[in-house]
Amino acid sequence: MATEIVMPKFGMSMNEGTIAEWLKKEGDDIKKGEPVVTVSSDKITNEVEAPADGQMLKITAAEDETLAVGQVIAYMGEPGEQITESPAAAEETASAAPEPAEAAAEEPAISREINHAPQAESRVRVSPAAKKLASAHGISVETIEGTGPKGRITKKDVEALIETDETEDGASRPQNEPASANPSLDTTQVTAVKGMRKVIADRMQESLQESAQLTLMRKADVTGLLQMQKQANAELEQNGEAKTMTLTAFIAKAAVLALQKHPAANASFQEGMLYRYDHVHLGVAAALTEGLVVPVIFHAEAKSVREIGESIRVLGHGARENQLASEDMHGSTFTITNVGGTGVEYFTPILNTPEAAILGVGAVQDGVQFHEGIPMERKLLPLSLTFDHRALDGEPAGRFLAELTGILENPHRLFF
Template sequence: MAVEVVMPKLGMAMKEGTVSLWNKEVGDAVGAGETIASISSEKIEMDVESPADGTILKIAVPEGEGVPPGTVICYIGNAGEEIISNEVNRQETSIRDVDKEPLKQKELSTVAVISRGDRVKISPVARKMAEAAKLDVEKIKGTGPGGRITKEDVQEAIHNSRSREAENVISEELPSQSTENARQVALSGIRKVIARRMQDSLQNSAQLTIMMKADVTELLKMQKQASEAMQKNNDEKLTVTDFLSRAAVLSLKEHLQMNSAYIDEKIHLFEEVHLGIAVALETGLVVPVIRHAEKCTIRQLSKASKELARRARAGRLSSEEMQGSTFTISNLGAYGVEHFTPILNPPETGILGVGAVFDTPVYLGDELKRRSILPLSLTFDHRVLDGAPASAFLQTLKRYLEEPMTMLL
């Protein structure tokens, strides 16, 4: 019996996944574990592997089309095998509209993305989007295989159209800039997903950033002592981020509103802390997740974050390791940045931006002393909580950082 390959659920808030690329065609032989397609959600991209040995019998979802999780995207079985399924194959329906005559299996993947009588290759979802935006599909450049127009191509065309309208409004006030000698780089892969996701985050939430500074002089002393002790046992040294992670987890347990998600106009409060640690790659930003961080010691948090970062840089993170976070930390201290405004990782309520530690003179009573200061930037969703409770969370975090011994008690 043919095996159904379905669209996986890549996150608790995922409502739709898109087939970015098919690596195989109908009739191609595949082996178990072999990559057959690439899919994407608003959060990540991942490869879909074949669950069994066999032949691609049907491709039910064409490239560029989005479908809900659990939808069958293709069938794998023995060559010539009849497919038995209760699900109405979306691709067959599209083909029947083109021609009532039965088609060979090898023809399905091509015909399904070409509308009746058209010369333009375009997926059904992309065509609907273009029609709604009143765009001429013949003027849209397709980036899919064979010049096929995908959903992302239409989204980019809509964005460009709106940008041109805005430029026309102010064209009389601002001098035009020539782009003849500019090098153009097309958005693709994870960069395109990040661009769309960040724009959606800003458009679909009420984000506010507040800032505070913590005196981490005593924390740095403790971190140095702990690192020296761990290196004697051939363990990796603790970093400031490790202590920050522990402080954030403890603070989130005291302020559940910050450890929450805004989904379908409801606030979901979580007892468990699944901590996302942003990792910068050459291709973009990924956020691997330390699950049940509330059960981890500082040492365990350190080992988990370092291992996830190594796997991220090697491109070996699974989709499960990049979903389900309830709060995120983004550290730009290594780049010398002090304060910045991190963008929320939907549907999370909060994200903590960490800057570079700097030394400055500070009055302690009547004495002026040199102290180490850590800048903190907290972005939160104003739909979930107001400035006062968000500030209270930041004050609790500051207290843990300035009294590091309390993190160990």
């Protein structure tokens, strides 16, 4: 009996997932444990492994399609093995993709031959990503031979055709578009937005559309804080500790202390209701190659600078290794995003909704400040606080930012 591959549950809060990319196609031989498809959910993209040895018999879910946890996405088994779909799966397949009457004739369970004859535009099976890529290159989908399930045209089919055109013609460009005098300007890379990138794109757009965002900016003199960080790391090294204290850990602790004194910034705006929190569940943005995730340090108010630093390190490693669960990235009450490593000073971070505020941290800058009329070289840290004006006004937002700056400029306050 064929083995079902189902939409997995990567975390307790995951209810559905989206097919990001099929790594195998129908007819491929697969070993147990070999990745067959990537699935995205809540900014997490994970590979789904084959549950057994066998052949990919049938793929029932298309790329970019969202399905409930536990729903069948493919079948694998021995070559020629009959597939018996559960009544629920058969009903879902029928309702999701109704066939014209003339195509309703009984088909064999597995088709080893694909009819590549051109079809009418309304009958062409094509994935959204493939259709978008073909359109960008001026290619009619009717001319493409699909290699996906039931002759479905995939993104790889379009890419193969584009590559062939480039080999034969020397360049690939949309129809009716004149060639540039500079051949290098004719090259266009078009990538379908899906997986983690699509989740981020949707959430960032929703954040800006559904909240009233405003950003306040100011500098903090962190000369003394950097000296404290340097001394702390020197002591750790003397004690044989391999782990060091990052500046982000100190900033995070300062933010937690400031939030406890100004809880108006430790809030969220949800469905017309304003929530203010006594606890601080701190989100710390982590940049990945594919995008951005925000793992959460729960009850950060109960942690020391060093404990917060260790949490940041562990969660950052988990994010880079794709080991975080959905629960690790839900429930934050305030977020910090640090782009100092890129050299950026000030910027306007976008709210991690429904949170009322987010703190942006830039790169430390060399500056000069006057103390009793004497110019002195100082290290200045740019801070950018974006807040939802529906939940927080400018004056209390400014007080929070002033409190945070005061703690950073008097780092002994981190320990009292």
